[in-house]
Every structure is written in C-alpha cells, then in structure tokens.
Amino acid sequence: TTAEKVAKFKLNDGRDMPALALGTYLGFNQNGVIKSENKQLRDAVLNAIDLGYRHFDTASIYDTEEEIGEAIKMKIDSGDVKRSDIFLTTKLWNTRHRRDQVLPALKDSLTKLGMDYVDLYLMHWPIGLNEDYSHSDVDFMETWRGLEDAMKQGLTKAIGVSNFNEEQLKRMLEEATVKPAALQIEIHPQIVQKDLVDFAQENGIVVMAYSPFGSLVSRFGMQMPGPKMDDPVLTEIANKYKKTTLQVVLRWLVDRKIVPIAKSLHAKRQAENINIFDFSLSEDEIRKINEFDSHTRFTLPSFWQTHPYYPFDKIDTPIADPFVKSNM
Numbered sequence: 001t002t003a004e005k006v007a008k009f010k011l012n013d014g015r016d017m018p019a020l021a022l023g024t025y026l027g028f029n030q031n032g033v034i035k036s037e038n039k040q041l042r043d044a045v046l047n048a049i050d051l052g053y054r055h056f057d058t059a060s061i062y063d064t065e066e067e068i069g070e071a072i073k074m075k076i077d078s079g080d081v082k083r084s085d086i087f088l089t090t091k092l093w094n095t096r097h098r099r100d101q102v103l104p105a106l107k108d109s110l111t112k113l114g115m116d117y118v119d120l121y122l123m124h125w126p127i128g129l130n131e132d133y134s135h136s137d138v139d140f141m142e143t144w145r146g147l148e149d150a151m152k153q154g155l156t157k158a159i160g161v162s163n164f165n166e167e168q169l170k171r172m173l174e175e176a177t178v179k180p181a182a183l184q185i186e187i188h189p190q191i192v193q194k195d196l197v198d199f200a201q202e203n204g205i206v207v208m209a210y211s212p213f214g215s216l217v218s219r220f221g222m223q224m225p226g227p228k229m230d231d232p233v234l235t236e237i238a239n240k241y242k243k244t245t246l247q248v249v250l251r252w253l254v255d256r257k258i259v260p261i262a263k264s265l266h267a268k269r270q271a272e273n274i275n276i277f278d279f280s281l282s283e284d285e286i287r288k289i290n291e292f293d294s295h296t297r298f299t300l301p302s303f304w305q306t307h308p309y310y311p312f313d314k315i316d317t318p319i320a321d322p323f324v325k326s327n328m
C-alpha cells in the first residue's frame with residue numbers, strides 16, 4: 001500500500017513518525033476559526049487514509065478534532081487501519097498554560113477526538129494567555145511540566161513544542177525532564193530555517209514543517225510574494241523528475257529529514273502531495289531551493305510581540321489582536 005511507501009523518521013523514544021502529515025487548519029475569519037461544513041473535513045480524512053496518509057495534525061484551537069476523530073474511528077471500525085497505524089498530533093492552546101490546566105485540556109481534546117491517547121501533544125506557542133487573551137506570565141517550563149504529567153499518564157505517547165525559537169528550545173533542553181520529541185515550525189522555500197532545524201536535529205528532535213508550500217499556493221484567498229508554482233528554478237527540477245513543483249518542495253523538506261504538514265481537502269491534491277516517496281533531490285538541488293530564503297513568515301502574530309516569550313523578531317507596526325473580541 002502507499003502507506004508503506006511513506007518514509008518514517010525515528011523519534012527520540014524509538015517510535016516512528018510518518019514523514020508526511022495531513023494538515024487540518026481551515027483558517028480564520030471575523031467569526032473565529034472556519035468550520036468544516038457537511039463533514040467536508042471528515043470526508044477528506046477518510047480519503048487521505050485511503051491514499052496512505054497515516055499522520056494527522058490538528059490543534060484544539062482549529063476546532064477540527066471531532067471530524068478527524070470521527071474519520072479515524074470509521075476506518076478502525078471498518079478494519080482498514082488499526083489505531084496503532086495512525087499517528088495523531090494535537091496541540092495545547094495558549095490559554096491553558098498553567099500546569100494544572102494541561103491534563104484537563106488534553107482530556108478535552110481526547111474527548112473530541114474520541115481517542116484514549118494521541119501520539120504527539122505539542123505546546124502550540126511558548127506564549128501563555130489568560131482567558132480574555134491578556135498576557136499571562138506563566139513560564140513555558142511550567143507548562144512543559146504539565147505536558148510531562150500528561151505523558152506519564154499515558155494520554156500522549158510523546159510531547160513536543162511549536163513556534164519555539166532556538167534560545168527557548170535550548171532552555172527547554174537544559175531544564176526538561178522529558179526532552180521534546182518534535183518541533184513544529186513554519187518552513188518553506190522563503191523561510192528555510194537552517195540554523196533552527198540543525199540545532200533541533202542535532203539534539204534528536206524531529207522537525208515538522210507547517211505551511212510547507214509557502215508562496216506557491218494562496219491560502220484563504222491571500223497571496224504571499226515569492227516563488228509561484230510556475231517558478232523556473234522549481235520547474236526545471238520538477239521536469240527532471242516528472243513531478244510538480246509542489247511535490248519538489250515537499251521532497252526538499254523530506255530530504256532535509258523534515259516532516260511536511262500539507263493541508264488539502266481535495267482528493268486529487270492529497271494524492272499529488274503524498275506521491276513524493278519515489279524520488280529524491282540532489283544536494284545541489286536542495287541548495288538551489290535554499291536560495292529562495294528571505295526569512296518571510298506567513299504566521300506572524302505581532303499582536304503578541306510585547307509578550308516576554310514572543311518567539312519572533314518584532315516589527316514596527318504590530319497588527320491588532322484578532323482573538324480579542326473588540327478588535328474583530
């Protein structure tokens with residue numbers, strides 16, 4: 001089956017992570033997160049499982065856990081997969097960073113998923129927030145103790161972090177009892193993240209790439225400046241391997257031992273995105289793609305930049321916080 005063709009990367013506990021995940025974030029508008037309609041996401045996950053996807057990336061803030069869980073349970077019930085064939089990642093939201101809030105938060109996610117455990121629980125951001133989204137000063141190391149508790153209780157097989165910078169990751173490696181198994185960050189041709197990826201990998205942390213297509217696709221109707229699908233450098237590489245430029249970009253990540261999290265609700269695109277395990281790029285081609293690097297982020301929550309644990313460089317004119325009701 002295709003699932004067997006998907007490469008796997010070893011986590012620091014010896015377990016395997018499938019080297020491609022299906023992303024499930026549906027976006028954000030004035031009313032909050034965009035919801036799946038008519039079970040569109042459930043059906044997309046069912047289709048993805050048929051295509052060989054075994055790794056699903058969600059988060060409590062995406063509000064997609066229910067339909068993902070529903071699809072996985074349907075596939076378990078029909079005998080197509082076992083729970084142990086699936087790698088399920090979800091994330092703790094910023095408003096539940098106190099140590100005593102972490103277990104209940106994960107339990108809420110598990111209830112929505114209809115699962116006894118997840119494979120990976122990530123701290124979504126190093127940033128703690130209060131219920132009203134004012135900044136809280138909960139230290140992310142306190143939050144980490146909560147993730148360690150959850151792991152000890154068997155509610156998650158592994159724990160990790162997302163949107164941490166190198167300094168924060170360093171501190172975590174020094175102070176954590178359980179070392180993070182994974183780091184999820186934005187990576188695509190315009191944000192190559194060489195230093196952070198090297199640092200994580202040297203420390204046995206598997207890196208996962210969100211928004212892997214970068215400027216090649218538009219997201220929620222937004223275009224980002226940068227290489228597009230018909231970029232000549234990417235097209236030349238794609239033609240050589242009889243692949244598409246999107247497949248080349250995903251392969252560029254896998255060849256760097258990074259797990260791309262590619263989101264698509266469409267069957268044909270899901271099939272395209274998983275069809276990357278029968279070729280690999282040369283060192284020279286990887287270097288050529290690295291040259292697109294312009295350190296440009298899609299996910300830049302500058303409204304949090306006064307927070308002591310804001311992980312990114314600050315900008316001159318931060319945008320209004322979309323999570324705060326009065327700004328919507």
Ligand code: NDP
Nearest residue numbers: 023024025057162210211212213217261262263264265269
């Ligand atoms: P992606 O790079 O996965 O791009 C998704 C967009 O590309 C969608 O518009 C999708 O459209 C389109 N697309 C996908 N495949 C194809 C294809 N083969 N041809 C043409 N268009 C295609 O970006 P995301 O920002 O969604 O990131 C992926 C995932 O990463 C998220 O879903 C989420 O799980 C995770 N994430 C994590 C974050 C974090 O803070 N940890 C932040 C952001 C994302 P369509 O669906 O209509 O096919």
